[in-house]
Structures are given as structure tokens and as C-alpha cells.
Amino acid sequence: TNALLLAKKIDLFKPSPYFTWSIHLDGDKEMHDRAVCQDGVYERAVEALKLAKSKGFRVTTNSTFFSDADPERVAKFLDATTALGVDGMTLSPGYAYERAPDQTHFLNRTRTKDLFRAILRRGRGGKAWELSQSTLFMNFLAGNVSYRCTPWGMPLRTVFGWQRPCYLLGEGYVPTFKQLMEETDWDAYGVGNYEKCADCMVHSGFEATAVADSVRRPWRAAAVALFGVRTEGPMAPDVSLENQRPAEYVYDENIAKLSEIREHEAQQRAEQRSTAA
Numbered sequence: 001t002n003a004l005l006l007a008k009k010i011d012l013f014k015p016s017p018y019f020t021w022s023i024h025l026d027g028d029k030e031m032h033d034r035a036v037c038q039d040g041v042y043e044r045a046v047e048a049l050k051l052a053k054s055k056g057f058r059v060t061t062n063s064t065f066f067s068d069a070d071p072e073r074v075a076k077f078l079d080a081t082t083a084l085g086v087d088g089m090t091l092s093p094g095y096a097y098e099r100a101p102d103q104t105h106f107l108n109r110t111r112t113k114d115l116f117r118a119i120l121r122r123g124r125g126g127k128a129w130e131l132s133q134s135t136l137f138m139n140f141l142a143g144n145v146s147y148r149c150t151p152w153g154m155p156l157r158t159v160f161g162w163q164r165p166c167y168l169l170g171e172g173y174v175p176t177f178k179q180l181m182e183e184t185d186w187d188a189y190g191v192g193n194y195e196k197c198a199d200c201m202v203h204s205g206f207e208a209t210a211v212a213d214s215v216r217r218p219w220r221a222a223a224v225a226l227f228g229v230r231t232e233g234p235m236a237p238d239v240s241l242e243n244q245r246p247a248e249y250v251y252d253e254n255i256a257k258l259s260e261i262r263e264h265e266a267q268q269r270a271e272q273r274s275t276a277a
């Protein structure tokens with residue numbers, strides 16, 4: 001949530017260990033208000049966060065950082081948010097998705113790794129902060145390991161249906177989760193397979209891979225948890241982009257097709273109603 005209605009609606013909810021308010025905060029006041037193009041949003045979100053904490057809710061934050069992020073400032077923001085008593089913070093680099101209005105401030109892979117190393121260096125490799133993502137995802141963002149994504153790890157359902165292949169790319173919609181899993185050509189996507197994926201290191205695609213790796217190699221996750229994310233030294237070689245297929249710009253076409261289907265369905269329903277009458 002952007003938390004703008006949270007204070008007004010909070011009494012409709014009860015605290016539970018199984019329920020978390022995840023509040024969107026893309027940095028300190030200036031950074032966040034600029035990211036959402038509206039003054040005052042940061043202060044309202046922080047007030048709502050404090051209110052939810054005072055009422056006994058679990059509260060986390062989620063933050064996306066872009067190429068103009070200043071590591072020193074981000075580190076101070078993470079210090080301040082940890083001091084608010086949040087139950088966790090999720091960090092992710094921005095991704096240059098096809099429909100984003102601002103295409104100039106997104107990060108490529110090298111800049112992402114440099115930025116996250118610079119941020120984590122200021123917080124004892126992440127140990128200084130109440131981060132809620134896996135240590136191996138942070139390790140990946142710092143360039144210490146290379147992963148392929150698990151796009152179905154955080155699937156997205158929209159008014160059009162289940163979005164394929166992932167939260168970030170809208171290249172088709174299907175009505176059921178079973179169809180999403182069984183009919184998507186997963187090998188056509190991911191870093192190294194598809195041009196649109198080349199710069200992606202986003203939480204929604206790679207956290208699930210990091211979690212699976214933590215289960216497979218718990219000693220690696222334990223070492224990062226104990227010593228913090230390594231922020232110096234060589235980075236792991238990345239996936240080759242040599243054989244990736246070129247980008248296809250299909251979003252508008254898909255939405256136009258879906259609108260036609262919806263219109264046709266509405267017409268059919270109207271005809272059935274008039275026949276029944």
C-alpha cells in the first residue's frame with residue numbers, strides 16, 4: 001500500500017501474526033515524494049506506519065531504488081526506517097519495463113551491483129538493518145552470485161487474468177494459474193533468453209531463486225547472515241546475453257485483444273438477457 005488511506009481504514013483490520021502491512025517507501029522524504037510525483041506522501045506514509053505499529057500490526061516497507069539513488073542517503077533512510085521499529089524492509093532495483101513512463105532512471109546490471117555494494121557497505125553488509133528478504137538475494141544484488149529468475153515465484157493476477165510471464169512483463173494473460181504454469185514457454189524468458197530481461201535483477205523475479213538456493217545450500221546463506229554481504233572484491237561472471245532473442249512489443253496488442261474479448265462477452269450477456277426476457 002502507499003498508506004494514504006491506511007489511517008482512515010485501519011479500524012477495519014485486526015492485528016495478526018499472519019497479516020502484514022507492506023508500505024511503499026522509495027527513500028527519504030525528498031526521494032519518495034519525487035518517485036511518486038507528489039509532495040507530502042512520505043510524511044503520510046510514515047505517520048500511517050507509526051499508527052499501525054502502535055496498534056500492534058506487523059509492518060514492513062518495500063523500496064525500489066533507481067540510477068539516481070545516492071548510496072549515503074539510502075543508507076541513512078534504512079537507518080531511520082529500522083529505527084521506526086519496522087518488522088522488515090524489502091529492497092529492489094528498478095526495472096525498465098515497457099510501460100514505465102520514465103525510462104531514463106532505470107539501472108542496468110553493472111550499475112545495480114555497484115549501487116547495492118555501495119549501499120550495503122554503509123550498513124555492515126546489510127547486518128545493520130532490519131531487512132526482510134533473503135540474505136542470498138542481497139548477495140545476488142551485490143554481484144557475488146549469478147542467478148536465473150523464477151518468474152512464477154511471485155505471480156501477478158490482474159483484471160485481465162494471470163499475467164505471463166511475470167509481474168514485470170505483460171506478454172499475455174490466461175484465466176487460470178494452471179494455464180499460466182503449464183502453457184507459458186518459460187524458456188523464452190529470463191536473462192540471457194530475452195532482450196527485455198537483460199537488465200532485470202528485481203525482487204519479484206529473483207528472490208524465489210535466492211530462497212531456493214538458501215534451502216539447497218543453507219551454509220552459504222548462513223555465512224552471509226553471519227558475516228554480511230561481501231561488498232569488495234571480484235564479482236561473479238554474469239549470464240551471457242549473446243543468444244537472447246530480440247524484444248517483442250506486444251503489450252498494447254494484447255490489451256486491445258482483451259478489450260475486444262471483453263466487449264464480445266458483454267454483448268453476448270446482453271443478448272442472453274434480452275432473449276430470457
Ligand code: SF4
Nearest residue numbers: 149166189197200205
Ligand atoms: S528476468 Fe525474469 S523476472 Fe525479470 S523480467 Fe524477465 S522473466 Fe520477468
